[in-house]
Amino acid sequence: MRLLPLVAAVLLAVAAACAPGPEPAPPPAPPPDVPADSLLFFMLDVGQGDAVLLVAPGGRAVLYDGGPGENAARDHLQRLGVDSLELVVASHPHRDHIGGLASVIRSTPPSFILDNEVVHTSATYERYLDAVVEAGVPRLGLERRTLTLDGVELEILPPPMEPTWGLNDRSVGMVIRWGELTLTLGGDAEDRLWGWWLQESMVPEGPVQLHKASHHGSRNGDIRPAIQRLRPEVVVMGVGEGNTFGHPHDEALALYREVEAQVYRTDRHGTITVTGWADGRIRVLSERGEGPDDTSAPLPPPCIDLNTASRDDLQRIVHIGPGRADQIIALRPLASVDGLLAVAGIGEARLQDIEEEGLACVP
Structure with missing residues (x-):
């Protein structure tokens, strides 16, 4: 990839965000240090989705997820050179993670593809598969492995592939290491997957410099034991x-506040650029907003337990009305939120909405 145009694009974006008036400011000279x-x-x-670009010191690039829109990730890559x-x-x-990958793969075919090998019955997933086949990109087998780019280690964290677990808990995670620098990404991992990664000693002991919030800062994403170990x-x-x-949820923000982490979010900061060095230093720049987000907020009521909640409380969950609330009560006990697929009218798309909302739970 062209590293110098990429750096220039980043600096231009930051300058434009800060410039008064309609005309963007010219890109400043790179900081001497x-x-x-x-x-x-x-x-x-x-x-509302995830797309992470990593550029190793020698300029080799990795894309982790592609966001929901068909062309947004591709357009970002092109602007960054x-x-x-x-x-x-x-x-x-899920669409909010792979929606833009087909366009990226067709415009910039990668050397390799890696995914969680779970077949999904959505048009978005079919477009993704078609692009992989058309581009002839080889797929790496899913296993715990470490890849190296320009001295940067990418440790792949596989899920256990339990067929009864939801797609979020079958996310592929990644730990990025370079010297004293450690970055972590967990996809949309929820409590079961985080618990398994902890059990299998896959979660690094912190403090880590950077962590991508699981499940967009949902209350059913990152869990306390993982965040306490990572201490990002x-x-x-x-x-x-x-x-x-309602992402990010206050419960997740409270977890980050407990470890005194600074929080940056794309809805308030735009694209967030983190520069890291092998000695463990990082620098954070954002398109807009000044400084990290304020994570101080009161906690809302806990999640709605599908096995104990009242009929009225169940109806607070998206897509759940009186009839479906009655069906849920009749189906009890449910082993997981995925058990809602047995309720008439709830398919994969509505289940994803329910999971994204984060209110429904089976503790």
Whole structure:
């Protein structure tokens, strides 16, 4: 990829966000104390979804997820001057993570693809598969492995592939290490997957410099034991402005506050650019907003337990009316939120809405 145009694009974006009036300011000269051998991490602003671009010190690039829109991730890569990709990772086949990958794969075919190998029955997933086949991109087998790019180690964290687990808990995670620098990504991992990764000693002991919030800062994403172990200095999250799920939830923000992490989110900060060095230093720049988000907020009531909640409380969950609330009560006990698929009128799309909202739970 063209590294110098990429850096220039980043600086131009930051300058434009801060410039008064309609005309963008010219890009400033690169800061003199930024060495050439830095690592770049972009939390791309793709709306309500995740797309992360990693650029290793030698300029080789990796894309982790592609956001919900068909062309948003591709357009970001083109603006940043990315003309080649070593690897594309699809954490799991929900639209808000793979919606833009087909366009990226067709415009910039990566050397390799890695996903969670779970077949999904959506048109978005079919477009993704068609693009992989048409581009002839080889797929890496899913296993715990470490890939190396320009001295940067990418440890792949596979899920256990339990067929009864939801797609979020079958996300592919990644730990990025370079010298004293450690970055973590968990897709949309929820409590079961985080618990399994902890059990299998896959979660690094912190403090880590950067953590991508699981499940867009949902209350059923990151869990306390994982965050307490990671102790991230900075948390970034892909969040759509005014999203209907209420992300990020206050419970997640409270977890980050407990470890004194700074929080940056794309709905308020736009694309977030993190420069990292092998000695463990990082620098965070954002398109808009000044400084990290304020995570201080009162906690809302806990999630709605599908096995104990009243008929009225069940109807607070998206897509659940009186009839479906009665069906849920009749189906008790449910083993997981995925058990809602047995309720008439709830398919994969509505189940994803329910999971994204984060109110329904089976403790």
